[in-house]
Amino acid sequence: MNKSSAVAPEILMEAKDLVCHFSGPKTSFFGKRKIIHAVNGVSLDLYKGETLGLVGESGCGKSTLGQLILNLIQPTSGSTVFLGQDVTKVDKLEWRRLRSEMQLVFQNPLGALNPRLLIYKQIREPLEIHNVGDPDDRHAKVMDMIEAVSLPEHLLERYPHQLSGGQQQRVVIARALINNPKLVVCDESVSALDVSVQAQVVNLLADMQKKLGLTYLFITHDLSIVRHISSRIAVMYLGRIVELADSVELLQNPAHPYTKALIAAVPVPDPRARSSRATIRGEPPNPFDPPSGCAFHARCPHADAKCRTDLPDFRQISDRHMVACHHAEKLF
Amino acid sequence: MSHQQAQPATQTVTTNRIKRSRLGALLHRWGLTGEWLVTAALIYVSFILFVAVFGFLFQPYPHTQTDLFNQLQPPVFMDGGSWAHLLGTDDLGRDVLSRLIRGLRLSVLIGVIGTVIGAILGSFLGIVAAHFRGWVEEVLMMLVDIQVSLPFIIFALAILAFVGNSLTILIIVVGIDGWERYARLSRSMVLSANRQDYVLAVRSLGLNNFKIYQRHVLPNIMGTLVVQATINLPGVILLESTLSFLGLGVQPPMTSLGQILGVGRDYLILAPWIAVAPGLVIFFLTLSIAVIGDWLRDKLDPTLK
Numbered sequence: 001m002n003k004s005s006a007v008a009p010e011i012l013m014e015a016k017d018l019v020c021h022f023s024g025p026k027t028s029f030f031g032k033r034k035i036i037h038a039v040n041g042v043s044l045d046l047y048k049g050e051t052l053g054l055v056g057e058s059g060c061g062k063s064t065l066g067q068l069i070l071n072l073i074q075p076t077s078g079s080t081v082f083l084g085q086d087v088t089k090v091d092k093l094e095w096r097r098l099r100s101e102m103q104l105v106f107q108n109p110l111g112a113l114n115p116r117l118l119i120y121k122q123i124r125e126p127l128e129i130h131n132v133g134d135p136d137d138r139h140a141k142v143m144d145m146i147e148a149v150s151l152p153e154h155l156l157e158r159y160p161h162q163l164s165g166g167q168q169q170r171v172v173i174a175r176a177l178i179n180n181p182k183l184v185v186c187d188e189s190v191s192a193l194d195v196s197v198q199a200q201v202v203n204l205l206a207d208m209q210k211k212l213g214l215t216y217l218f219i220t221h222d223l224s225i226v227r228h229i230s231s232r233i234a235v236m237y238l239g240r241i242v243e244l245a246d247s248v249e250l251l252q253n254p255a256h257p258y259t260k261a262l263i264a265a266v267p268v269p270d271p272r273a274r275s276s277r278a279t280i281r282g283e284p285p286n287p288f289d290p291p292s293g294c295a296f297h298a299r300c301p302h303a304d305a306k307c308r309t310d311l312p313d314f315r316q317i318s319d320r321h322m323v324a325c326h327h328a329e330k331l332f
Numbered sequence: 333m334s335h336q337q338a339q340p341a342t343q344t345v346t347t348n349r350i351k352r353s354r355l356g357a358l359l360h361r362w363g364l365t366g367e368w369l370v371t372a373a374l375i376y377v378s379f380i381l382f383v384a385v386f387g388f389l390f391q392p393y394p395h396t397q398t399d400l401f402n403q404l405q406p407p408v409f410m411d412g413g414s415w416a417h418l419l420g421t422d423d424l425g426r427d428v429l430s431r432l433i434r435g436l437r438l439s440v441l442i443g444v445i446g447t448v449i450g451a452i453l454g455s456f457l458g459i460v461a462a463h464f465r466g467w468v469e470e471v472l473m474m475l476v477d478i479q480v481s482l483p484f485i486i487f488a489l490a491i492l493a494f495v496g497n498s499l500t501i502l503i504i505v506v507g508i509d510g511w512e513r514y515a516r517l518s519r520s521m522v523l524s525a526n527r528q529d530y531v532l533a534v535r536s537l538g539l540n541n542f543k544i545y546q547r548h549v550l551p552n553i554m555g556t557l558v559v560q561a562t563i564n565l566p567g568v569i570l571l572e573s574t575l576s577f578l579g580l581g582v583q584p585p586m587t588s589l590g591q592i593l594g595v596g597r598d599y600l601i602l603a604p605w606i607a608v609a610p611g612l613v614i615f616f617l618t619l620s621i622a623v624i625g626d627w628l629r630d631k632l633d634p635t636l637k
Contacts, residue, residue, distance in 0.1 A: 095538075096540075103537075108529060112532075115635055116552055117548075172533075179537075
């Protein structure tokens with residue numbers, strides 16, 4: 001992608017045609033299992049040091065894509081290349097070593113922490129797992145890390161449920177970053193927090209990115225957060241990426257009707273602004289039984305016969321702007 | 333009125349705080365202040381354990397010694413009782429207290445080892461089922477269903493009748509009873525724990541499966557399993573009693589609470605003390621263990637502190 005760009009940034013992670021199907025429950029005793037097409041052919045590059053926002057409504061496969069990229073689940077087909085190494089084909093030992101290179105920050109921080117383990121032990125655990133340094137080193141690293149995420153020291157001897165949501169998320173972030181990973185997938189990491197705490201955590205993530213040179217895949221359903229932190233934004237719909245562009249470009253000149261509708265759905269603090277906004281009709285389609293052609297055609301105001309039969313290519317419509325829509329030029 | 337009452341109440345509280353005795357301090361440290369039922373249960377269970385282990389030192393007579401001149405003698409607090417036999421004698425003139433002390437030892441042994449066998453076996457199979465899913469789970473859960481649908485007494489009788497009777501076999505048989513409860517419980521808890529983000533988090537940190545279970549899953553399901561064990565332990569003791577009562581458990585000259593109870597059945601009208609003594613011991617033992625189990629569940633959960 002994007003070979004025309006003047007400064008070619010270094011690619012950290014390359015996802016190629018990722019497909020992930022889950023088999024659902026049997027409908028009857030002799031019936032076939034239905035297949036959920038959670039991720040349906042996604043190709044994506046992550047550049048070193050960038051933040052790629054991944055947005056889409058619930059059930060579109062964005063969390064699955066995040067876990068595929070971290071290689072926590074095996075793709076049905078396709079591959080992920082991390083620093084030149086195909087991580088879908090590594091052996092157990094290498095896979096384990098890679099765990100210190102890529103990390104996950106969760107949506108619900110309380111659920112992501114073991115309720116019966118002291119905060120200190122949880123932050124220290126990644127060091128134990130990867131045998132980093134001697135016990136004194138580990139202790140020093142924990143202390144440095146809690147200072148970096150500005151977590152008060154007295155909280156180390158507490159249990160997770162005794163902390164506030166923001167503090168819990170700091171613990172989760174500290175644990176994810178303590179082994180100096182290169183890639184961090186933030187899966188709805190701030191969605192469960194209060195708005196004021198959201199801002200703190202987003203700023204913390206941005207600070208840590210500057211300090212440690214991290215690359216983020218920032219998964220969220222909330223466009224108003226993603227515009228603050230992302231350099232590029234990818235929009236996902238029913239297992240496919242439908243639009244990918246630099247943040248400003250995507251938010252100002254969305255080309256895909258779905259992106260337009262998403263942007264229009266961001267709340268505006270003006271009660272009179274409502275009437276002029278385009279809204280999405282209907283429900284997201286059933287992933288057991290994806291529609292033919294463009295997956296969005298049933299809800300799209302611009303759909304025609306071609307949309308119902310032909311799957312649109314994911315193509316470049318201008319510099320650093322990719323979209324999967326037959327009518328992108330017309331709408332752009 | 334309310335004002336007048338409030339004054340002395342505050343005073344008592346302060347004096348209590350100052351005058352907390354050594355025992356009070358100990359109770360406080362164990363989180364037992366105000367938990368009188370639990371304290372009583374703990375004291376009773378400790379006493380029973382002490383008697384089970386060291387009781388033979390205080391046993392007045394050998395439990396097999398018969399005294400045919402003193403058959404069916406009532407306990408000391410009843411008419412015709414004597415200090416020679418504190419809890420009376422049975423149909424062969426054996427000292428009930430001595431038999432109780434001796435029987436307790438075997439009943440506690442069978443109860444504890446049987447429970448441990450059932451708990452470890454069942455929990456392990458439940459974890460295996462939840463970890464591997466697929467056909468392993470189907471087979472194990474089918475075994476559980478078979479075990480549940482089978483009246484266990486019949487099953488135990490069949491084994492004891494075919495394989496023969498020895499203490500080891502008896503312990504294994506009563507241990508097998510209840511494994512299916514641990515298996516179901518641990519399977520469902522592991523299934524839900526494995527879906528928790530904290531397990532996914534440590535997995536994504538690169539922790540191996542064994543350590544995930546050891547460090548993260550087991551500590552989180554342990555409380556429930558321990559409570560299940562305390563619920564099950566009385567059942568195991570009762571099962572041993574039932575089997576001994578039916579004549580297929582502990583064989584003479586060995587004796588257990590259930591066996592004494594079984595003998596006492598024949599003399600229930602004539603000499604109720606033979607059955608009542610072991611009956612009361614079993615009743616308070618099972619009740620105390622259940623109370624302790626309930627208390628332990630709260631203690632083992634840091635989120636309830």
